[in-house]
Amino acid sequence: MADRTVQLRAVRSDGQVFEYEGDDWGITSLEGLDFPKFEISKADRGYGNGSIITGKRKEARDIDIVARERNAGNNTLDRPLALGFHNSNFTFDLYVTYMGVTRIAKGCELQGSKCPSGNVFDALTLTVSYLHPDSDLLGESSDSTNFTAVDPMWHWSRVYTQGGSLIWGVINHATSKVINYLGSEDTFIHVRLEATGLVEGVNIGIGSINVHIDCTLGSGDVLELDSEAKTVKVNGVDLAPANYDGELVPKLILTYGDNVVTVKADDEGNTAFDADVTYVGRYGGI
Numbered sequence: 001m002a003d004r005t006v007q008l009r010a011v012r013s014d015g016q017v018f019e020y021e022g023d024d025w026g027i028t029s030l031e032g033l034d035f036p037k038f039e040i041s042k043a044d045r046g047y048g049n050g051s052i053i054t055g056k057r058k059e060a061r062d063i064d065i066v067a068r069e070r071n072a073g074n075n076t077l078d079r080p081l082a083l084g085f086h087n088s089n090f091t092f093d094l095y096v097t098y099m100g101v102t103r104i105a106k107g108c109e110l111q112g113s114k115c116p117s118g119n120v121f122d123a124l125t126l127t128v129s130y131l132h133p134d135s136d137l138l139g140e141s142s143d144s145t146n147f148t149a150v151d152p153m154w155h156w157s158r159v160y161t162q163g164g165s166l167i168w169g170v171i172n173h174a175t176s177k178v179i180n181y182l183g184s185e186d187t188f189i190h191v192r193l194e195a196t197g198l199v200e201g202v203n204i205g206i207g208s209i210n211v212h213i214d215c216t217l218g219s220g221d222v223l224e225l226d227s228e229a230k231t232v233k234v235n236g237v238d239l240a241p242a243n244y245d246g247e248l249v250p251k252l253i254l255t256y257g258d259n260v261v262t263v264k265a266d267d268e269g270n271t272a273f274d275a276d277v278t279y280v281g282r283y284g285g286i
């Protein structure tokens with residue numbers, strides 16, 4: 001049978017947690033997690049009928065929650081906890097599980113909350129409204145693709161070498177891989193490359209977009225590119241903008257379907273590095 005449960009947890013920027021569906025509270029209404037609002041700009045045609053579409057964008061989303069207290073006998077405990085947690089001085093990450101699928105709305109702002117006073121013997125009703133500054137929801141975890149692989153050989157029944165020693169495995173280096181991305185919205189990548197020898201110049205690309213990074217790495221040096229933050233760092237220090245094309249970095253994004261991702265040195269035969277690409281899926285709703 002399909003999972004029809006709903007769970008919603010808010011994590012405040014100071015680490016405090018509030019459960020809207022649990023032993024103390026139960027969700028009675030949840031809105032704003034399906035589709036984001038769209039804004040389409042248009043202008044009348046100078047000649048003829050119809051309009052010219054001049055732009056479109058997805059807006060920030062309002063997430064509205066109504067939860068009811070499960071046990072009115074706990075009013076004296078549940079009420080101060082609810083009022084104390086919902087403080088607009090903080091930001092909030094919402095973790096929503098709906099019918100077995102988990103999505104995350106990060107960096108939400110509290111834009112309204114109510115827990116009306118009334119009959120002190122009645123169960124409380126808590127109404128909360130969050131503003132999620134982005135239109136997309138994030139996946140529950142990140143996915144990673146490594147550009148090296150080890151073919152184990154120790155389990156082979158017969159392996160003979162000239163020196164008589166057993167071959168334990170062969171390391172294969174790839175300069176390109178196909179990432180099959182199934183998120184409904186485009187997403188950014190994070191590339192981490194650790195040199196195991198001398199690497200002069202690095203190229204990172206997706207499809208036809210290629211970013212050349214002018215750098216010299218020695219064994220143990222780590223280069224990191226984050227297309228969302230628009231940064232390139234070597235050993236945690238920002239690389240000088242003159243050493244790469246900063247305009248291309250945010251264009252390194254994964255789109256739905258197969259994406260050819262390349263990570264290679266200027267000398268294509270150079271495999272003195274280990275690299276992996278990490279990304280978090282983005283979705284238009286849950």
